[in-house]
Amino acid sequence: MTARTQLLKVENAGIRFGGLKAVSDVNLELKKGELVGLIGPNGAGKTTFFNLLTGVYVPTEGSISLDGERLNGLAPYRITKKGISRTFQNIRLFNELSVLDNVKVAYHSLAKHSIFSSILRLPSHFSGEKEMEQKAIEFLKIFKLEHVLHEKAKNLPYGQQRRLEIARALAANPKLLLLDEPAAGMNPQETEELMNLIALIREKFDLTILLIEHDMLLVMGVCERIYVLDHGQLIAEGTPEQIRSNPKVIEAYLGEEVS
């Protein structure tokens, strides 16, 4: 097997909120094509770490780079353009828009035709728009949402809303996809379907994925490597087998199920 090249490099990254070090001295690397888990007890700093990667927060220490390009201090939309997309712990869709429009909005952020051609309704606007719609429909088929294209997002059952959120994040054509608790609130069958979907999109879109998840079955089942955060610091990194038997992880999760 050829050695995989590096995609994300996080060096000694952290952020303070007043006196609280929510994330501190984190070193993490992702190689292209990897599917990696980020776990840790409640309040460990997982979502804050995603917020650092996506520019919601600027690190107060350390550096973050994607494909060798430093991301510290870039606005979230610029980081999306550089190739990082995410989903949220609490689903954030445009509730009043249709399923199709939710995905088209993401395409618009990358569209080649300019804002001027849209305003002036030039031919390039219409060809761009049509191409975008076709792409969005193709996309939604992969997520088994083609039968609800014109339904408002808010009317979808929970599992479908979760899938739509992932579809929308992927429409921005990321190199790195960050999934924040994608299985939260799902039943075991939906969780299993989601695991299969994550494996499928990773192959199909040649993606690198970092996944925050409390469902250990999902994390241990799909991730090749896992990082563990506790009180804002990384306490372990390794394969699912190594993490399961790591004494520091067991201690951090005392009272919670690890395997």
Ligand SMILES: Nc1ncnc2c1ncn2[C@@H]1O[C@H](COP(=O)(O)OP(=O)(O)OP(=O)(O)O)[C@@H](O)[C@H]1O
């Ligand atoms: N904007 C903020 N201002 C102050 N404190 C914050 C802010 N954002 C996060 N924190 C604190 O940082 C710590 C880490 O929170 P975070 O939400 O990242 O944890 P988490 O691991 O994602 O938790 P959970 O699994 O419960 O979602 C918590 O103590 C939280 O209160």
